[in-house]
Amino acid sequence: xxxxxxxxxxxxxxxxxxxxxxxxxxxxxxxxxxxxxxxxxxxxxxxxxxxxxxxxxxxxxxxxxxxxxxxxxxxxxxxxxxxxxxxxxxxxxxxxxxxxxxxxxxxxxxxxxxxxxxxxxxxxxxxxxxxxxxxxxxxxxxxxxxxxxxxxxxxxxxxxxxxxxxxxxxxxxxxxxxxxxxxxxxxxxxxxxxxxxxxxxxxxxxxxxxxxxxxxxxxxxxxxxxxxxxxxxxxxxxxxxxxxxxxxxxxxxxxxxxxxxxxxxxxxxxxxxxxxxxxxxxxxxxx
Numbered sequence: 001x002x003x004x005x006x007x008x009x010x011x012x013x014x015x016x017x018x019x020x021x022x023x024x025x026x027x028x029x030x031x032x033x034x035x036x037x038x039x040x041x042x043x044x045x046x047x048x049x050x051x052x053x054x055x056x057x058x059x060x061x062x063x064x065x066x067x068x069x070x071x072x073x074x075x076x077x078x079x080x081x082x083x084x085x086x087x088x089x090x091x092x093x094x095x096x097x098x099x100x101x102x103x104x105x106x107x108x109x110x111x112x113x114x115x116x117x118x119x120x121x122x123x124x125x126x127x128x129x130x131x132x133x134x135x136x137x138x139x140x141x142x143x144x145x146x147x148x149x150x151x152x153x154x155x156x157x158x159x160x161x162x163x164x165x166x167x168x169x170x171x172x173x174x175x176x177x178x179x180x181x182x183x184x185x186x187x188x189x190x191x192x193x194x195x196x197x198x199x200x201x202x203x204x205x206x207x208x209x210x211x212x213x214x215x216x217x218x219x220x221x222x223x224x225x226x227x228x229x230x231x232x233x234x235x236x237x238x239x240x241x242x243x244x245x246x247x248x249x250x251x252x253x254x255x256x257x258x259x260x261x262x263x264x265x266x267x268x269x270x271x272x273x274x275x276x277x278x279x280x281x282x283x284x285x286x287x
Contacts, residue, residue: 001130003251004244009136009201011243012143016198017220018227018235019150020191026167026230027187030079030090034097036217038192042067042199043208044105047116056118064196071192072185079188080181106210113207118200139201146197147236150190154232159186167230219246222267228280237278242266 017039024032045063046056053059078097082090119135126132154160165173166183174180202216223242227234242263249259276282 002132003247005132005140006136007244007247008240009139010247011240012140013198013201014216014220014223014242015147015236015239016143016194017216018224018239019232020194021221021224022229022232022235023187023191027163028184031094033091033094034074034101035191035195036213036220037098037101038067038071038195039199039202039213039216040105040210041070041101042196043116043203043212044109046200047114047208050116060200064193067192067196068189071188075185075188102210111210113209115207116203119204135204143201146194151232163187219263222264225277226267226270228277231277231279231281234277234279
């Protein structure tokens, strides 16, 4: 039971990050490989503000604002000029932004690992004979609430429906009066905000370093692909599946050292069976 709850908790973290990838791809048709490093920026922001204020809530709100603004700035300066450019140009730019963020973080905070104790201070609770981390329960509940809220936002609000319209047909949406530039900017802002939530949930399991976001970013991208890149429910499903697989493998001593290989083997298996992902949809390409 503990393994399952911890796996679902980790899956919620991967899902939150994967949502940023899948929303940006679904709406802007580009892969933001610098997205994982927003987690790192959020973690450092929480660390710095906690040192200044000593208040976890203030530290998180400050990190949330910083990362949201950073996501918008990255979109405006790095990606907006590349709309219509080749995917290779976008990919190289994303990698460059990723290394830039890592370099700036190392310049400011150094290469030494930092630790932040917020959610893990809460200790454990007992459910029957099982001792479960309170941080895992909070991550699972909050992650589910955030994902449900995002789903309602996309389906029920005017901005959400505009996002769906842009993802289906950018040109037609523009003709209908949708400001595509604004929608893409909002998408980057939401994705970066989700990454900030992921960072505070991820902190109990790791220390902070300039490369903090690299591996969870890669795994979250794999989760987005497993679920179907561009599909919001797919990103959630892919994240949960990957989190469960990781925790179950880590709990089995015989395969624990092969956990990452098993995760990406699962990705390959899904793509062999269903290349568009579990919940992906085939799209007609205009010629």
